[in-house]
Amino acid sequence: MTIETIGVIGGGAWGTALAQAAAAGGDPVVLWAREGDVVRAINDQSANPLFLPNIPLSRKIRATSQLDDLADCDAILVVAPAQHVREILGSASIGFAPLILCAKGIEAGSKKLMSEVAAEVYPGSPIAVLSGPTFAHEVAAGLPAAVTLACEDQVLGQSIAARLASPAFRPYLSKDVIGAEIGGAVKNVLAIACGVVEGKRLGQNARAALISRGFAEMTRFGLARGAEAETLAGLSGLGDLVLTCSSTSSRNFSLGKGLGEGKSGAELLADRTTVAEGAHTAPVLREAAHDAGVEMPITEAVCALLEGKNSVEATVEALMARPLKNER
Numbered sequence: 001m002t003i004e005t006i007g008v009i010g011g012g013a014w015g016t017a018l019a020q021a022a023a024a025g026g027d028p029v030v031l032w033a034r035e036g037d038v039v040r041a042i043n044d045q046s047a048n049p050l051f052l053p054n055i056p057l058s059r060k061i062r063a064t065s066q067l068d069d070l071a072d073c074d075a076i077l078v079v080a081p082a083q084h085v086r087e088i089l090g091s092a093s094i095g096f097a098p099l100i101l102c103a104k105g106i107e108a109g110s111k112k113l114m115s116e117v118a119a120e121v122y123p124g125s126p127i128a129v130l131s132g133p134t135f136a137h138e139v140a141a142g143l144p145a146a147v148t149l150a151c152e153d154q155v156l157g158q159s160i161a162a163r164l165a166s167p168a169f170r171p172y173l174s175k176d177v178i179g180a181e182i183g184g185a186v187k188n189v190l191a192i193a194c195g196v197v198e199g200k201r202l203g204q205n206a207r208a209a210l211i212s213r214g215f216a217e218m219t220r221f222g223l224a225r226g227a228e229a230e231t232l233a234g235l236s237g238l239g240d241l242v243l244t245c246s247s248t249s250s251r252n253f254s255l256g257k258g259l260g261e262g263k264s265g266a267e268l269l270a271d272r273t274t275v276a277e278g279a280h281t282a283p284v285l286r287e288a289a290h291d292a293g294v295e296m297p298i299t300e301a302v303c304a305l306l307e308g309k310n311s312v313e314a315t316v317e318a319l320m321a322r323p324l325k326n327e328r
């Protein structure tokens with residue numbers, strides 16, 4: 001299968017960066033954005049100052065406000081925030097093109113992963129997941145990055161990988177769709193915890209401990225949901241966890257930093273233009289972990305902090321005072 005025209009749903013930072021990556025070889029890209037200003041800026045100035053400032057975009061990217069304009073695309077990157085994917089897919093008529101899911105989150109209420117949401121809305125469409133350690137501004141600027149491209153149909157996966165690959169963008173194939181999704185969703189919650197460590201100045205040791213014990217949580221939950229351990233230890237799991245837990249370029253890390261500095265979750269989440277997926281995923285993940293009988297103390301701590309139910313001091317004390325146990 002040859003994939004030429006790529007459609008992109010979502011004109012935020014990551015949708016725009018992926019459009020830029022997909023346009024690198026000179027093939028056309030059609031990007032749907034919700035904001036009229038974004039559509040106009042891309043078409044008139046080859047730029048997206050609202051979500052991806054100071055990055056000149058390829059002229060091969062054409063933006064539209066009409067989802068139906070994606071109907072003839074050979075494959076569609078779905079890059080809306082996780083909580084809006086169902087609604088946006090439901091309002092599009094995009095035939096049977098493969099859907100490449102790029103949002104990192106779990107749907108509130110249903111507790112479903114994006115592949116499960118997409119399969120409900122478009123039961124006939126082949127599904128893939130693209131996830132990994134990728135700050136949008138770096139990818140859009142053409143800096144090197146690698147991602148997991150998970151697709152049960154490996155022939156389709158190879159076609160998608162071949163279409164998106166460039167000297168600066170390297171997809172690694174996997175069949176483990178669930179594993180790729182769980183890594184991306186869980187790391188956002190753990191990044192909030194690492195941001196708290198930074199904001200409260202708890203030190204580098206604490207951050208490394210959180211990354212390691214957070215990875216143990218991610219692995220326990222992932223295995224319980226049918227993910228493969230190798231996927232969780234790969235780009236879409238551990239790779240993205242390390243990236244997002246290390247830098248204020250991460251919105252989730254920055255949100256946690258604010259909590260660590262003493263601001264409230266409500267204050268930090270009010271009037272945001274950009275999305276911090278971990279804040280939406282944390283409570284759903286806590287419920288899903290409970291359903292699966294999986295212990296996720298760091299996730300529970302992040303929820304309590306976001307909900308204003310515990311202070312940072314009391315949270316750290318409680319995590320450190322948990323009964324001693326084997327590391328595995």
Ligand SMILES: NC(=O)c1ccc[n+]([C@@H]2O[C@H](COP(=O)([O-])OP(=O)(O)OC[C@H]3O[C@@H](n4cnc5c(N)ncnc54)[C@H](O)[C@@H]3O)[C@@H](O)[C@H]2O)c1
Nearest residue numbers: 011012013014015034051081084103104135136274275277
């Ligand atoms: N930014 C990154 O570096 C990056 C990298 C990899 C994955 N992702 C993931 O990509 C997804 C999209 O994130 P982003 O960074 O492009 O977003 P963003 O923060 O740059 O922009 C916000 C997006 O949310 C959309 N939005 C806001 N309110 C909405 C509503 N009511 N209905 C539908 N859409 C609405 C906006 O149109 C915009 O596309 C997220 O799941 C994120 O985790 C982001």
Ligand SMILES: O=P(O)(O)OC[C@H](O)CO
Nearest residue numbers: 132133134135250251252
């Ligand atoms: O800014 P964040 O925290 O949403 O992280 C962006 C990407 O997911 C990093 O891979």
